[in-house]
Amino acid sequence: MVFPLYYLLFVLAGFGIIYAIFVLMDLYHLISFAEMHFTAFLMTFIFLGGVVYICFWGWTLLAPLNWNEIVSIFNGITFNAPTTY
Amino acid sequence: MLLLLIKYMLYSQVIKQKQYEKIVHLLRRDIVTFIPYVFFLIMLLAVEVGIYFLLKSLFPDLFLKNVSLAVLYILSFIYTLSVWLFFYTAFVNYFLDMWIITNDRIVDIRQMGLFSRTVAELDLFRVQDVTSEAHGIFATMFDFGNVYIQTAGETERFTFYNVAEPHKIREAVIRLAEEDRKFHNASVMQE
Numbered sequence: 331m332v333f334p335l336y337y338l339l340f341v342l343a344g345f346g347i348i349y350a351i352f353v354l355m356d357l358y359h360l361i362s363f364a365e366m367h368f369t370a371f372l373m374t375f376i377f378l379g380g381v382v383y384i385c386f387w388g389w390t391l392l393a394p395l396n397w398n399e400i401v402s403i404f405n406g407i408t409f410n411a412p413t414t415y
Numbered sequence: 416m417l418l419l420l421i422k423y424m425l426y427s428q429v430i431k432q433k434q435y436e437k438i439v440h441l442l443r444r445d446i447v448t449f450i451p452y453v454f455f456l457i458m459l460l461a462v463e464v465g466i467y468f469l470l471k472s473l474f475p476d477l478f479l480k481n482v483s484l485a486v487l488y489i490l491s492f493i494y495t496l497s498v499w500l501f502f503y504t505a506f507v508n509y510f511l512d513m514w515i516i517t518n519d520r521i522v523d524i525r526q527m528g529l530f531s532r533t534v535a536e537l538d539l540f541r542v543q544d545v546t547s548e549a550h551g552i553f554a555t556m557f558d559f560g561n562v563y564i565q566t567a568g569e570t571e572r573f574t575f576y577n578v579a580e581p582h583k584i585r586e587a588v589i590r591l592a593e594e595d596r597k598f599h600n601a602s603v604m605q606e
Binding site: 335338341342345349352353355356359360363367369370373374377380381384387388391392395396397399401 | 481482484485486488489492493495496497499500502503504506507510511524526529530532
């Protein structure tokens, strides 16, 4: 199987979508079912700040990599019957 | 718009407070019971750092190849974000679990995960028996524990889990139930 390395970023994008849904669910719950409260604001601020920091940290690690590199894995595996004896 | 949002977010709106009703106590689990989650978060992040150093010492080649680096970084990125979200969700669960005691009823609101929420109500005049307990060293030191409320003719109990000052809460519930019973009996007599 041969594919460019940037295909792995699609996995990250999928995770990002699920992550965003979960974060929005949490925020929706807080907004819907709790009174405006300093603790909730503080924790939400810390959480979102942490997410931004982790994303920045991830970006500094991932950005320098060569994402156009062609990856070749499982090349020894074949489902074809051998043709030569 | 903001004022509308603030109005919508009031606890009185959450419990649909009646006109004659006053919120007497708003209880959550004691903040001390949230501290284990903080330690758990630190432990999970420490595991990640531990795995990093372990891999670096056992398989240094992994950190030299472009492909393996990409996989490792993506995995660690996903792991860190997941742990961070787990911590925040634990906080939301903690924060949204609450018991509201008014002069008319008790509202039990339980948030169980992101997709499960239970709201139960109990009229104060139905309260028959209230028990408070604080078990263990930490519960005694920091004065938190459970309060069990038994109603007439029902086997199921209302439970306030790990609330601060459980014995004072028990006394308050008994007093409020007594007052509400008098009020309820008087209104029944009038009818």
